Amino acid sequence: MKCEFIKCDGNQCEANAMADSQYCYLHNPDIPESEKKEAMSKGGKAGKSIVKAPLEDIKIASPEDLLCLVGATINELRAGVIDTKIAKALIYGATAYNKIYETALLEERLNKIEKIIK
Numbered sequence: 001m002k003c004e005f006i007k008c009d010g011n012q013c014e015a016n017a018m019a020d021s022q023y024c025y026l027h028n029p030d031i032p033e034s035e036k037k038e039a040m041s042k043g044g045k046a047g048k049s050i051v052k053a054p055l056e057d058i059k060i061a062s063p064e065d066l067l068c069l070v071g072a073t074i075n076e077l078r079a080g081v082i083d084t085k086i087a088k089a090l091i092y093g094a095t096a097y098n099k100i101y102e103t104a105l106l107e108e109r110l111n112k113i114e115k116i117i118k
């Protein structure tokens with residue numbers, strides 16, 4: 001069974017729900033944030049991420065998708081669910097993606113202008 005959490009993009013979380021819950025580990029409201037933080041701390045000492053549940057692919061096709069990813073990352077970092085290194089890597093990736101997206105948009109606009117001029 002899939003986790004029933006609805007993400008900020010309106011889609012349902014696609015991670016597998018825990019055996020005794022409707023939610024995955026990350027979204028399970030029955031697991032106290034302090035336990036998630038402790039798990040992160042242990043995971044951090046072992047040099048590994050605490051998020052053991054299989055992660056679903058995140059759709060990134062627009063700036064709105066990036067906003068959703070960055071917002072979720074900031075919230076997970078604040079809640080102590082993910083490690084600072086992971087958050088930094090996600091934000092860095094989102095920034096790189098956004099630059100590529102902006103460049104592609106500018107190139108598309110430039111091509112249209114060049115066609116009009118010719």
Ligand SMILES: [Zn+2]
Binds near residue numbers: 013014025
């Ligand atoms: Zn979930």
